[in-house]
Amino acid sequence: MLSKKQARAFFLGGTLVTFLIFIGLTVYSLSEATDQTNHENLTAEVVRGKEIWESNNCMGCHTILGEGGYYAPELTKVVDRLNQRYDGNGEEVIKSILMSKGPWQPNGRKMVAYGMTEQEATDVIAFFKWIGEIDLNGFDRIVSPLAKDKINN
Amino acid sequence: MKYKSQKVAYWFFALSMLLLILQITYGFIMGFARIGFDNLHDFIPFNTARAVHTNLLVVWLLSGFMGAAYYIIPEEAQKELVSVKLAYVQLISLAIVGVIAIVGYHFNYWEGRKFLEIPRPLDYLVVVNVLLFLGLILTTLFKGKRQTTTALVLSMGLLFAALLYLPGMLPFDSQVTDSFFRWWVVHLWVEGVWELIMGGILSFLLIKLTGVDREVIEKWLYVIVGLTFLSGVLGTGHHYYYIGVNKIWLVVGGIFSALEPLAFLAMALFAVNMYRKGEKKHPNKLALYWTLGSAIVSFVGAGLLGFAHTLPQTNLYTHGTLVTAMHGHLAFWGAYAMIVLAIISYSLPNMTGRKLYESTRGRAAFWLANIGMIGMTVAFGVAGVAQVYLERKFGMDFMKVQKEISIHFVVLVLCATMFTTGIVLYIIDFYKHGKPTDEALQINE
Numbered sequence: 286m287l288s289k290k291q292a293r294a295f296f297l298g299g300t301l302v303t304f305l306i307f308i309g310l311t312v313y314s315l316s317e318a319t320d321q322t323n324h325e326n327l328t329a330e331v332v333r334g335k336e337i338w339e340s341n342n343c344m345g346c347h348t349i350l351g352e353g354g355y356y357a358p359e360l361t362k363v364v365d366r367l368n369q370r371y372d373g374n375g376e377e378v379i380k381s382i383l384m385s386k387g388p389w390q391p392n393g394r395k396m397v398a399y400g401m402t403e404q405e406a407t408d409v410i411a412f413f414k415w416i417g418e419i420d421l422n423g424f425d426r427i428v429s430p431l432a433k434d435k436i437n438n
Numbered sequence: 439m440k441y442k443s444q445k446v447a448y449w450f451f452a453l454s455m456l457l458l459i460l461q462i463t464y465g466f467i468m469g470f471a472r473i474g475f476d477n478l479h480d481f482i483p484f485n486t487a488r489a490v491h492t493n494l495l496v497v498w499l500l501s502g503f504m505g506a507a508y509y510i511i512p513e514e515a516q517k518e519l520v521s522v523k524l525a526y527v528q529l530i531s532l533a534i535v536g537v538i539a540i541v542g543y544h545f546n547y548w549e550g551r552k553f554l555e556i557p558r559p560l561d562y563l564v565v566v567n568v569l570l571f572l573g574l575i576l577t578t579l580f581k582g583k584r585q586t587t588t589a590l591v592l593s594m595g596l597l598f599a600a601l602l603y604l605p606g607m608l609p610f611d612s613q614v615t616d617s618f619f620r621w622w623v624v625h626l627w628v629e630g631v632w633e634l635i636m637g638g639i640l641s642f643l644l645i646k647l648t649g650v651d652r653e654v655i656e657k658w659l660y661v662i663v664g665l666t667f668l669s670g671v672l673g674t675g676h677h678y679y680y681i682g683v684n685k686i687w688l689v690v691g692g693i694f695s696a697l698e699p700l701a702f703l704a705m706a707l708f709a710v711n712m713y714r715k716g717e718k719k720h721p722n723k724l725a726l727y728w729t730l731g732s733a734i735v736s737f738v739g740a741g742l743l744g745f746a747h748t749l750p751q752t753n754l755y756t757h758g759t760l761v762t763a764m765h766g767h768l769a770f771w772g773a774y775a776m777i778v779l780a781i782i783s784y785s786l787p788n789m790t791g792r793k794l795y796e797s798t799r800g801r802a803a804f805w806l807a808n809i810g811m812i813g814m815t816v817a818f819g820v821a822g823v824a825q826v827y828l829e830r831k832f833g834m835d836f837m838k839v840q841k842e843i844s845i846h847f848v849v850l851v852l853c854a855t856m857f858t859t860g861i862v863l864y865i866i867d868f869y870k871h872g873k874p875t876d877e878a879l880q881i882n883e
Contacts, residue, residue, distance in 0.1 A: 289587075289657040296664035303671040303694075310672075314684040315615060322614050322682050332611045342543075342550030345485020350681045351758030352552055352617060356472070356484045358836040359758055392837040395479045416613060422688065424680030428754050429831040436833055 321420035334412025337405055346396070349416060351424060357396065359426050362417045364410065366426075379413070380406045439788045439881075441512040443519035445874040448789050449529055450505030451782045455865050457498035457536070458775075462858050464491040469854060472840075472847040482544065489543045489555040495770060496553070497536045502778030503635050504532075507575050507596060509785045510642050514589035515582025520574055528570045535563045551616065553624050554606045561607050568600045587656035588645065591663060592638025598631040614682040621677040628770070629670040629698065629740075636736075636777050637663050637705070643729045643784055644709060649718025658712075662704045669697035676748050680757050688750040695748040699741030702773075709733035722787060724800045728780035731808065735776060739768025739815070755830050760843075761822035768815040779864065790871040791878035803863035810857025814850055821846035 313319060338344070346357040367375030382389050382396070383406040389396040401409070427433060439445070467478055467487040476484070512519050519525060539556050542548060548555040556564065575596065579589055606623035610616040641659045645652050675691020709730050720726065743765040747756040756762070783800070787793045794800065821843045828839040 287657065287661070289653060289660065292657045292660035292664070293587075296660045296667070299664050300667040300671070303668055307671050307674065310675075310686065310690060311618075314678070314686060315618065319684045321684065322612060324612065327611055335611065335613055335616075338613075339550040340548075341546065342485045342489060342548050342555060344550045344552050345488045345555075346483075348758045350613065350617060352681065353758070354485060354488050354552075355758070355760050355763065356468075356488070392841060393474060394837065394840065395476055395483070397483050397485075412613075419614065419682040421680050421682055422685050424754060424757060426836075427830055427833045432831050432833040 321422075323415070323418050326415055326418065328411065328415075330408050330411040331415040333405075334408040334410070334415075337401070337409050338412055341397075341399060350419070350421065357394070360413060360416075361419075361421070362426070364413050364417055376410050379410055383409060439785075439874075439878045441518050442876055442879065443522045443525075444509050444512050444785075445789055445876075446519065446522055446525045446529070447505040447509035447785060448874040449526070450501050450508060451778075451786070451868070453529065453533055454498045454502040454505065454778060454782075455868055457494050457501065458861060459865065460540075461491055461494035461498060462854070462861060464488075464494065465854060466851070466858075469847055469851045473844050473851065485550075486543050489548060490540055492553055493539060493543070493555060494536075497532075499770075499774050499778060501529075501532060502782070503596065503632075503639075504528075504571055506635075506639050506778065506781045507571075507592060509781065509789075510592060510639070511575050511578050511589055512582075514584070514586045514642070515579045516584060517578055517582035520577045520581065524570060525574055528567060528574065531563070531567050531570075535560055535567060551606075551620055554620060558607065561603075565600075565603065568603070572597055572600055586652070587659060588638055588641040588652075591634050591641070591659060595631050595634030595636075595638060598634065599627055602626050602631060617681050618678065618683060621674055625674045625677055626671070628774075629673060630667060632774060633666045633670070633701065634663050636732075636773055637666075639777050639781050640705070640709060640729065640733065643725065643780055644712045644716075646784065647718070647720045647722065647726050647729060648712050648716025649720075650712045650716045654715075655712060658704075658708050662701060662708060665697075665701040665704055669694050669701055673698045673748075676750075676753065679750050679753055692748075692750050696745065698748070699737070699745045702737040702741030706733045706737040721793070722784060722795050724795060724797070724804065725780055725784035727801070727804050728776055728783050731804065732772060732776035732780050735768065735772030735808065737772070739765065739770075739772040743768055743815070743819075755826050756822070759822050759825045759829070760818055761826065764815055764818035764822050767818060768811060771811045782868065786868065786871045788881070789874035789878055791875055791881050792871045794867065794871060797867060799863050800867050803860045803867060805860070806863065807857050807860030810853050810855070810860055813853030814857060817846050817850035817853055821850075 344353040346354045348355060348359045349361055364375045367378050371378050383399055383401045384403065385398055386400040388398045427436065464487045467482055468484060468491060471484050508519065508525060539560055542557065543555065547557055549557050575593055579585060579593055602623055605619045608619055637659050641655050644650065644655050672690050672694035675687040676695040678687035678691060713730060747753055747761050747765065787795065824843050825839055828834045828842060829836060
């Protein structure tokens with residue numbers, strides 16, 4: 286029968302081993318050789334865009350990389366998506382939403398009117414574009430093969 | 439109650455109750471917004487309500503854990519708390535930091551990082567506060583007559599929780615790296631070190647309520663927390679599947695996440711078996727309800743519902759949908775909210791000397807809150823699965839899907855009303871116990 290001492294050894298040993306493996310995998314997956322984010326494209330504009338994204342808690346409603354509030358649309362490939370819908374004018378549409386001083390209310394669901402400057406809006410778009418280029422291991426808004434076929438045909 | 443200083447716990451629990459009600463209020467604001475009643479949008483937009491809702495959850499649970507530690511550690515270490523005054527300073531400063539953060543969220547003062555919205559300057563105050571708390575608890579423990587496994591596991595959980603807050607404070611330019619280390623905090627808290635805290639409280643309650651030998655209970659406690667870390671640390675990988683890091687996490691996260699329910703299953707079996715084995719029939723049945731309830735519901739909410747969407751093949755469809763909210767609600771409720779309510783139910787009669795064990799109100803609170811929360815979980819689940827089908831399989835537009843599924847939020851609000859009724863009854867019971875008193879020192883527990 287298992288003794289208390291053995292149980293403690295299982296706890297401490299197991300924790301130490303898994304944590305060391307975890308640290309190793311962290312170093313591996315954040316190393317330059319395995320980069321999937323096009324780190325070289327992380328310009329000052331993109332970083333400013335990220336700061337604006339954070340300081341307004343956009344993630345509190347939207348999702349990005351599938352993470353966020355589930356209340357407003359996923360924005361990972363938003364520039365591409367709106368380009369398709371608005372004949373290549375996706376960036377202009379995003380700009381007008383971000384710079385609008387009046388509330389934006391698509392399908393009745395309200396968004397805060399941020400009234401950003403043109404520079405701020407451009408930075409946020411740069412951030413979206415950088416996000417949109419990341420290799421996400423197959424994740425997309427539409428993932429079902431059947432749905433993809435339907436859309437392509 | 440054996441030591442005067444244990445009374446400090448009461449005020450931490452009282453703060454928890456206050457914040458819990460506030461958390462539920464903001465939950466309702468979000469629920470109503472989802473069915474179209476967003477009249478408060480100009481003052482409390484959805485992102486504010488969400489940040490307040492999730493942060494209040496963290497703060498009321500932390501306040502509950504701290505209260506639990508202030509109650510348990512003196513009794514386990516057989517020593518009065520080293521400084522009651524400093525414990526009150528810690529309580530008041532915790533409340534002040536919490537209030538500043540919550541008010542700030544209404545004025546765009548935050549860091550928009552899911553679950554870690556507290557702005558950086560306030561982060562430092564949180565660190566100071568937690569250091570003070572840990573100082574008091576650890577000094578008491580190591581100056582005490584004995585260092586039990588229960589006390590060590592509980593303190594280790596609290597210490598690691600504090601340490602793991604630090605990676606969340608590191609600044610990164612890349613959203614991917616930022617997210618990567620955000621999960622070091624959030625995941626390793628809730629699926630790691632918080633389970634140590636839960637295990638410590640559970641072990642204390644089972645020793646007190648069942649009368650089973652401490653050595654037996656603490657041996658199994660080690661096995662359970664061992665299983666937790668063995669699966670939970672590498673299980674962090676399930677947050678890394680689709681955020682822009684290497685595919686290796688699909689394999690590692692998939693395998694170890696699949697093992698995570700085992701720790702919760704072990705916890706549930708452990709609690710139920712100890713109850714069956716126990717010869718002591720403690721009169722505080724309500725505390726027993728909450729204790730066993732916590733072990734069982736956490737297995738369903740955290741273990742089973744987590745497993746339901748944790749495999750990479752499934753998560754490809756459910757990542758970023760309301761399915762996550764389904765799992766999140768029952769997991770937090772079962773594992774952490776219920777264990778805090780369990781320690782309150784056990785300690786309150788001991789601190790106040792009023793043994794309201796047989797209250798119908800208390801039993802109604804337990805059942806209404808639990809049935810209400812299960813109903814909410816089902817509503818989130820149905821909405822989430824419908825969202826996956828319509829959006830990810832049929833390719834429908836996000837906002838159109840939201841309109842289609844809004845009916846499920848009517849059900850959610852109804853179930854939340856039932857849940858809230860249960861919580862209000864629990865708080866009435868809390869209030870009826872009155873204030874803690876030194877006279878309770880002499881009363882047999």
